[in-house]
Amino acid sequence: MPSIVIPAHNEERTLGRLLATLLRGTAEDEFDILVVCNGCTDGTAAVAAAHGPRVRVVETPVPSKHQALRLGDTHARGFPRIYVDADVELGAADVRALAAALTGPDPVLAAAPERHLPMTGCSWPVRAYYRVWQRLPAVQGGLFGRGVIAVSGTGHARIAALPPLMADDLAASLAFADGERTVVRTARVVVRPPRTWRDLIRRRIRAATSTAQLERRQRESDAGRSSDAPSARTGLGDLRALLRADPTLLPALVVFLTAALVARRAARRAIRSGDFDTWLRDDSSRQE
Template sequence: MTSIVIPAHNEGRVIGRLLDELLADTSAALPAATSAPSGAGAQTTDSTDIVVVCNGCTDDTARVAGARGPRVRVVEIPTPSKHEALRVGDAHARGFPRLYVDADVVFGSAGVRALSAALADRPDLLAAAPGRDIPLTGCAWPVRAYYGVWQRLPAVREGLFGRGVIAVSERGHARIAALPPLMADDLAASLAFGPGERRVVETARVVVHPPRTWSDLIRRRVRAATSSAQLEHAQAAGAAGAPAADAAAAQPVASARTGTADLRALLRAQPGLFPGVVVFLAAAVVARRGARRAVRTGDFSTWLRDESSRRG
């Protein structure tokens, strides 16, 4: 049985569209790895296990999710913590492959089947994520310019982060279950797997709604800069011989930070991207400045949320 865990904090405006897509197309069969035991017949997507963990919600997220029927199990916890929501979701999930899906993306049952099939076809593959579509219509031009560069970066194209969906096998789950609570949970999960252990499945597609304004983009980038610093501190602690409880999950791994060499390579290949690179660098400088206080004080819990991507 494929399990889908959806952490949701005040996502009443958008979680319905995600659940409707996940619940659609119930007649198609899941891949063999998620089939019923021999002789019992293949399971359909009706057997997909969906758990929505409403964490610290003060809106109607639980009501909206619960209205989708018995195939959606809603768990409510008082703590507004994505990490805690993922932990609770794991405790309620019933099977593998297991998908972790952000409530504000749009991802359908066909994508679930594609990711499940990819993990079933290769036992050495521990984690997978879908290809991303970022609709930029209605976004301010600096936002469009920023994403015109960001989407072309090698780490962004090849990593599992920034997609809002990660699928893991049972072995892959054991790898990420050891990770400490981090703001950059998807980045940490992506970097927990080597290139041969993870895969972006382009036939599966997820729609990731971007911020519409420059200020909301900067809020996202400040959060990303803060969370990347937290992850690097955790890696350094593990490399320096932190206590076993932390070091097991804080091994030194590859970084996904963008280097000047990546930007120079982009410009050599596509000189027309120069204005976008300028915008990208400006956003990076502003975001790092904005993250300094949080990094200095160790504030890795303040979640700077972009509301503009949740409109409509």
């Protein structure tokens, strides 16, 4: 039986939407669904409990996604194991497709669904930014930025060994080689982007900070020996290739580069001080 672990910190506005989508059209014992409410001060636990016995609820006072995931592992009953962020939308058919990729005749160790980013209500700079971001090779092939990662038992052992990191989904994606992971084209997750420029920058500051933390850990673990650590950073060559393929992207590329520069500059203070705990939350994407 696939286990679905949902870490949730103050997600009463979004969790019900996800659970309703997951439970629609499923048998009572088809999935093991576990919501781990971590450090919640709102009604997240009540929202989860309202969906009945098919959803188990575990609570911890510690507001940590990493600890919530590990706590979920201690309560989860089966594999494949699917980790799902509380603010996305994923259906039962999508879970089945992910599980099939991990258990079929040619299984991989980790999988994620195709992402759909609805742009309704987003400002034009946000739309321009994601017009570029979604075309980047690392974004198209990586498992990060989807709010969902599914792993087999063997794959789980690999990500369970990862240290606590802000960029947990990026670290999990990079833990697997190309042939060990896949994006399942028959599965889809709805990931709501930020609606405003301010919230986009908050997300990008978080991304810049968390990427710096990951790269610092990679350097520390590879100290004293040569390293070719995997990376998902975007290079100028990637952007030039996009522009050659589609010259109409030029205005959007200017927006993309501006966002990247502003976020990296704003992230410097946190990186210098080693502040990898402050989570800059985007609330605009959680609005109905």
